[in-house]
Amino acid sequence: xxxxxxxxxxxxxxxxxxxxxxxxxxxxxxxxxxxxxxxxxxxxxxxxxxxxxxxxxxxxxxxxxxxxxxxxxxxxxxxxxxxxxxxxxxxxxxxxxxxxxxxxxxxxxxxxxxxxxxxxxxxxxxxxxxxxxxxxxxxxxxxxxxxxxxxxxxxxxxxxxxxxxxxxxxxxxxxxxxxxxxxxxxxxxxxxxxxxxxxxxxxxxxxxxxxxxxxxxxxxxxxxxxxxxxxxxxxxxxxxxxxxxxxxxxxxxxxxxxxxxxxxxxxxxxxxxxxxxxxxxxxxxxxxxxxxxxxxxxxxxxxxxxxxxxxxxxxxxxxxxxxxxxxxxxxxxxxxxxxxxxxxxxxxxxxxxxxxxxxxxxxxxxxxxxxxxxxxxxxxxxxxxxxxxxxxxxxxxxxxxxxxxxxxxxxxxxxxxxxxxxxxxxxxxxxxxxxxxxxxxxxxxxxxxxxxxxxxxxxxxxxxxxxxxxxxxxxxxxxxxxxxxxxxxxxxxxxxxxxxxxxxxxxxxxxxxxxxxxxxxxxxxxxxxxxxxxxxxxxxxxxxxxxxxxxxxxxxxxxxxxxxxxxxxxxxxxxxxxxxxxxxxxxxxxxxxxxxxxxxxxxxxxxxxxxxxxxxxxxxxxxxxxxxxxxxxxxxxxxxxxxxxxxxxxxxxxxxxxxxxxxxxxxxxxxxxxxxxxxxxxxxxxxxxxxxxxxxxx
Ligand code: ADP
Ligand code: SF4
Numbered sequence: 013x014x015x016x017x018x019x020x021x022x023x024x025x026x027x028x029x030x031x032x033x034x035x036x037x038x039x040x041x042x043x044x045x046x047x048x049x050x051x052x053x054x055x056x057x058x059x060x061x062x063x064x065x066x067x068x069x070x071x072x073x074x075x076x077x078x079x080x081x082x083x084x085x086x087x088x089x090x091x092x093x094x095x096x097x098x099x100x101x102x103x104x105x106x107x108x109x110x111x112x113x114x115x116x117x118x119x120x121x122x123x124x125x126x127x128x129x130x131x132x133x134x135x136x137x138x139x140x141x142x143x144x145x146x147x148x149x150x151x152x153x154x155x156x157x158x159x160x161x162x163x164x165x166x167x168x169x170x171x172x173x174x175x176x177x178x179x180x181x182x183x184x185x186x187x188x189x190x191x192x193x194x195x196x197x198x199x200x201x202x203x204x205x206x207x208x209x210x211x212x213x214x215x216x217x218x219x220x221x222x223x224x225x226x227x228x229x230x231x232x233x234x235x236x237x238x239x240x241x242x243x244x245x246x247x248x249x250x251x252x253x254x255x256x257x258x259x260x261x262x263x264x265x266x267x268x269x270x271x272x273x274x275x276x277x278x279x280x281x282x283x284x285x286x287x288x289x290x291x292x293x294x295x296x297x298x299x300x301x302x303x304x305x306x307x308x309x310x311x312x313x314x315x316x317x318x319x320x321x322x323x324x325x326x327x328x329x330x331x332x333x334x335x336x337x338x339x340x341x342x343x344x345x346x347x348x349x350x351x352x353x354x355x356x357x358x359x360x361x362x363x364x365x366x367x368x369x370x371x372x373x374x375x376x377x378x379x380x381x382x383x384x385x386x387x388x389x390x391x392x393x394x395x396x397x398x399x400x401x402x403x404x405x406x407x408x409x410x411x412x413x414x415x416x417x418x419x420x421x422x423x424x425x426x427x428x429x430x431x432x433x434x435x436x437x438x439x440x441x442x443x444x445x446x447x448x449x450x451x452x453x454x455x456x457x458x459x460x461x462x463x464x465x466x467x468x469x470x471x472x473x474x475x476x477x478x479x480x481x482x483x484x485x486x487x488x489x490x491x492x493x494x495x496x497x498x499x500x501x502x503x504x505x506x507x508x509x510x511x512x513x514x515x516x517x518x519x520x521x522x523x524x525x526x527x528x529x530x531x532x533x534x535x536x537x538x539x540x541x542x543x544x545x546x547x548x549x550x551x552x553x554x555x556x557x558x559x560x561x562x563x564x565x566x567x568x569x570x571x572x573x574x575x576x577x578x579x580x581x582x583x584x585x586x587x588x589x590x591x592x593x594x595x596x597x598x599x600x601x602x603x604x605x606x607x608x609x610x611x612x613x614x615x616x617x618x619x620x621x622x623x624x625x626x627x628x629x630x631x632x633x634x635x636x637x638x639x640x641x642x643x644x645x646x647x648x649x650x651x652x653x654x655x656x657x658x659x660x661x662x663x664x665x666x667x668x669x670x671x672x673x674x675x676x677x678x679x680x681x682x683x684x685x686x687x688x689x690x691x692x693x694x695x696x697x698x699x700x701x702x703x704x705x706x707x708x709x710x
Pocket of ligand 1: 416417418419420421422439440441442446447448449484485486487502503504505643646668669670671677680
């Protein structure tokens, strides 16, 4: 069955979005519209400054009127090794940051620098300085570091204020238009002083709210002094910690803002900590921060920016019209689609590549690797590979391409090959497109993941040089008879049922009378009832979400994992605690550090991964969530007939996505995109295929 191209979208802005394109004054500088890319970590920082700068330049090109850096550590006495952020410790750091400011300016955007003193959140593993905060307390890092901060005395506070001023002056010299004072998410150190929990000091910097805001006031004043009439000063603050009255909450945050309102030029509102601020779509809807910021503007005369994974222009308009926000802040929506503002401006809603709220971008920072994005495969590759989210170089030579399989890898390959001008046919065995995304987005909480399919199917649908064939399971005979020059096998993978994964390299003994399912079976609607063991040796989301689904469907679920916690890798997407809490609320029993040794009739044998102690768990069935096997039947059939390729006009057969090695959806999209980028290019396998900046020797 062949899909016909759909009508082309309009290119005229809808007048109801005009309000989003009004200028906003931020002290002495003016943002030309309301689209504000808030500071966000990206795993590039001081190590990959040109990579970070090019990523920001492209956002400025895409229409964001303010583009900010991630946190820039202002002084060596506060750094968050091993995380890779920007640094502005001294003069030597200016050129790297100036590159960001310069490149942002090339597209008439304002460049913002998030000055940051982490304080009681900085382990200082590089500088080996003793961290400083309001009190003698262990550092509040994600990684429970065995480091304790010391309480600051008056000299320390005077020093900190001076350091902030010095860093602000360096930022101004680097060319930034906006300088931050960061007091949010317990990443910006002054928040520890704002917090009643952390700040139990008895001097003029502790106790009453008036005293607790004193340090922040002094930092803003000093930064304003440095900024002069050249830069706007933005204060980033958190309005709620989501722990009730014990934590900072909206009404207290409003009191802080009211007390300090005369000092900064703008307020940037977040939730605290980062895991609350950047919640995934599995746990929070678009606009989820609204209740925590909704009345803040009652107490301030300054403009306010806030976030909430905004991708819907109508919601953005409502935020402004209802006086909740003045500027639409975005980190993730700007990562998934750096051209979001431009597309709204040009009335190209259908072209918006909406964030799916998966936090793979966050995992870049958590794994100290350059940022990546499930929806935008060019993210983090702008400088080092020269990729652009909206443009791809035209094809080098004629070449028809057959893409087999319309999962994320095949869809992205077909789309990007089509954009390069190739004649492409995309054949999919199933009736629906999307592959694993089509299946997974029907699991609890993952519906937004369907946007990976929707964006690509929508784009391909309007291309005349990409034809889509559904219900077309291709055989080697089919492929050899078609006469395409390049064949891309994006045939995906399937979950194994034999227990092989990280811990078991050979199959687990399974009694044939026992129902043993895989996630594919569950997603295909095979029901599992009664007592079910979910064995999770995958450790990303699938084990947890399958347990959630079965529990919701009425099974008595026990999740068994050799890790120390449920869905352990989701620490990197900041969801682990929420996943575990949800399973516990659903009554799922969780057994950690346990490994199935065998699946017998009516039971599973378990071994403790720490002690080796063995036990038995009665169950009516098992779901194995361990590893996947690439689907290579077509690849092997074609490989066996390689001598026929030339006669059939085939010049290359290449696997992409999960058919090479099953991984994340982001990896599959990247793989499909990379194929399209590299078709026709001469790749030297002996040479690193991307640019990098190597440390300068002194
Ligand atoms: P990836 O994540 O790599 O994109 P998926 O598993 O999501 O992989 O998608 C693979 C897609 O390939 C599935 O939709 C599947 O139906 C399709 N497919 C597999 N084998 C064939 C084939 N021989 N012909 C056409 N489509 C195929
Ligand atoms: Fe959104 Fe996921 Fe991309 Fe992050 S990685 S920007 S959450 S789609």
